[in-house]
Each structure stands twice: as C-alpha cells, then as structure tokens.
Amino acid sequence: MAFLAVILPLVITVVGGFFVLLEVETYNDAVERLEMKLDRTLASNSVMLARAVWERNEALIASQAVPALIDPDLIGIFITDRAGRTLAEFGARETPLGKSITGEAPIRYDAGADLQEAGRLELVMTDAGIRASARSRTLVLIAFAILLSVAIVFAAQAAFDLVIGRPLKELQKAIDSTRLGAPREEVQWSGADEVARVIEAFNRMQRRHTAYENALDEARIDLEQRVEERTVELKRARDEARAANRAKSAFLANMSHELRTPLNAIIGFAEVLKNQKFGPLGDERYSSYAEIVRTSGTHLLDLINDLLDLSRAEAGGLIPADSTLAVDAQIRRAIDMSRTEIDASGLTVRVAVDADVPPLRADARLILQLLSNLITNAVKFTRSDGTITIGAAVDDRRSVSLFVADTGIGIPEDQIDKVLEPFTQLDTRLHREHRGAGLGLPLCRAIAQAHGGQILIESTFGEGTRVTVILPPWRALPPADDTPPTEA
Secondary structure (H helix, E strand, O other), X not given: OHXXXXXXXXXXXXXXXHHHHHHHHXXXXXXXXXXXXXXXXXXXXXXXXXXXXXXXXXXXXXXXHHHHHHOXXXXXXXXXXXXXXXXXXXXXXOOOOOOEEEEEEEEEEEOOOOEEEEEEEEEEEEOHHHHHHHHHHHXXXXXXXXXXXXXXXXXXXXXXXXXXXXXXXXXXXXXXXHHOOOOOOOOOOOOOOHHHHHHHHHHHHHHHHHHHHHHHHHHHHHHHHHHHHHHHHHHHHHHHHHHHHHHHHHHHHHHHHHHHHHHHHHHHHHHHHHHOOOOOOOOHHHHHHHHHHHHHHHHHHHHHHHHHHHHHHHOOOOOOOOEEEOHHHHHHHHHHXXXXXXXXXXXXXXXXXXXXXXXXXXXHHHHHHHHHHHHHHHHHOOOOOOEEEEEXXXXXXXXXXXXXXXXXXXXXXXXXXXXXXOOOOOOOHHHHHOOOOOOHHHHHHHHHHHOOOEEEEEEEOOOEEEEEEEXXXXXXXXXXOOOOOOOO
C-alpha cells in the first residue's frame, strides 16, 4: 500500500503532464490554422467586394458578404470606405464562448490604369470551435490517462512484489524470529540485484551475531565461574578481616588499659617530684626534668586517647552519650584547658557566641574534645601576636555551627582535604616544626559525624584558617525547653 501511495500520484502526474503538453500543442496548432484561414478569407473577400465597395452599393455588398458568415469560425464582417466611414456591419466583434481573432485587409479596385483603394475589410473569427474540440479531447485524454496510470501502477506493483516484496517478506520473517528469541536464521534467496546483495549482507550479519552470541555465552559461563570463585575468596577475606578487626579491637582494649595505667603512674610521680611533696630533690634540674616527664607523658596519654577514639569511630563504636550542655560554657572550658599554650604563644583569644545560640543535646566530653583539638591546632599554627576566634552561631534552620578561626599560616587549597586524613601532616616549614600524629582534625570530623554533623575547612595560605563544625537542627533544644544545661 505504501508503494501504491507513492507511485500512483507520481505516475498520474507524469502521464497527465504529458497529455496536457500534447493538448496545449494541439490547441496552438489549431489557433495557427485558424489565423491562416482568416488571412485567406480576408484575401478572397477583399477581391470579391472590391467593385461593390468602390460603387458603395450596399445591396451588392450584403449579397456578397453575408454568405461568408456560414463559416462557424467567422462571427463578424465590418466594411468601411476609403474615408473610413462604415459601409456595412454583419455579426459581432466579441463572443462569450471563446477568444476573438481580428484581421484587416485593404479593398482595392481596378479603376483604370492602376488599383485604387476602395475601403477596408475587417473580419472577426472565434476559437470557440477549437475550445469545444479541446474540451472533448481533454475528457477522453483524462480517462485514457487514468486507465494508463492504473495499468502502469498495478504492473509496477506486480513487478515490485515479484522482485522486491517476496525477498523482503522473507527478510522480515527472519528478523521477527530473531527478535522472539529463536535461533538466528538466514534468508534463502539468490540473485544478482541490489535486494539479493542486501539479503546476503543480512545473512553475513546473522552469522557474525551467532558467533558473537556463542562467544558471549562462553564468556558468561566463564565469568560466572570466576565470580563464584571470587565470591568464595571475598567471603574468606571478609571473615579474615572481621577476625582481624576483632583482634584489633581486643588489642586496643587491652593496650588502652596497659598503656594508660603506667602513663598515669608516670604522670602522677612526675607531678610529685616536680612539686617536691616529700622534700627537696637536691638539684633544680631534677624539677625541670620531672616537668618534662610529666608534659611528655600527658602528651602521650592524649595521643593514645585520640588514637583509641579514632579507632572506635572507624569501627562505628563512637556513640555520643547525649546530655544537655551550654555552648558558651563548653567553649570557655576548652579555652581554659589550652590557656597555658595560649599564654605562652602570646596570642589573643576572642569569643564570639551569638546570643540566640540554643543549648545542645550532645556528648559534652566529645564536644569538649573537639573544641580543644581545634583550639590546639589554631595555637600551634598561629604566630605570636596572632588572633584566635572561637564562636558559635545558629541559622534559620536551627543548625548550630561551632567554629575556630585563626590568623595563622593557613593551608594550601589543594591540601585541605588531605589534612582530614589520619596520620597526615602538611609538608611546610611551620608544620614540620610542629610535627604531630595528624589525628586532631580526623578525630574532629569523626566526632562531628557521630553527632550527625559535618566539618568544613576554609583557608587562605599565609592568611589563616577557619574550621566550622555544623550540627544538625535536631541537636539544638527547642526555644520552649527550659531544662537547665548540665555539664559533663
């Protein structure tokens, strides 16, 4: 049907165009013959009417001119004398049935030695007869064109079905069977035309796809076997990792006790010696040495505590023991814990806590540890006469932000993410001077995440750093909650 819809209008247009051109040519030939007929009639009638016009004999003019109107193509005869006055008019100049064709010729009379002009003859003919014949021929040609077009189209359809339709149906059948999941079939068709070449290309494609599918099936079977083997290996590795993690947890638990107990003893005895509670040591250097032992032991104890807390966080065991705490009081307590280092560094500390910051529902010890670590970092990497600002704010969603900003050495932009990785220190001169274990910021991030929050670092190298911990809105107590804050 699609073929017929395309070819039928095309054939009708071509055949119809041919017959239209043929009819136009026929019409033009007929008009040309009519004009030649007009010239002959003018010539004959001008000779025949010469005497009557010369003598101005109207009766003779009428008897000689009127019989010419028997010709159906002639519709008007108009005669004037040599002065241009009308002698006779027969018929009309226009006809509603066709186009008028006008011709003129002089009327000359032999009056002696030479021909004298007696008047002028004007004849008017019409192409109505030509048009009527053209209409009759057009109807016949239209009917013939339609019959010829239909014959051509159906002959083309039959040829199309024989040469193209049948192989295309076989091709469609093979494609449909492949789509339904059946084995790929080849189309059995031979020939030397374009359709045969297309079918041969399709058969080659079928063979290639069959080979690809067979190879894919083999690869899938092999992959399934490998996945199964790999799954067994991964399960074994998972079990080994779990066993190792349990062993690590047990080791850390044991080491926590084994390390903290002697360290606490070392710190305690160092304080006793430094304060000379049981009498003078005999030399001032002993007191200085005792202070070094106490400071080193305290630093080591803090490092062990941070390491154990970070290990618990990585194992998912850092669970906050929620209590109600006042943000301002917690900030000031963290500053007091670092007061010695702050004073020794000659730094200025500012507290900027907004008045509308609500109390928090959080782990007081962990929040204090977070603030203390951030302040320690700020003190460590800020030069003398610098400024450290510790504060808190609340936004429209009641998310509480705790921040510590300094005017220190800052962090290069491409290394900000790096400082949040455990056991990582930046490779700058001042960082090398204050070499540490690199646990402070990673532990702060773990504490923030344990509270459902996040940590953001903004820094400009050489100008300073701002570390912000954002706690979720549900950590802030509602305004109507009059529960007094409790400190842990």
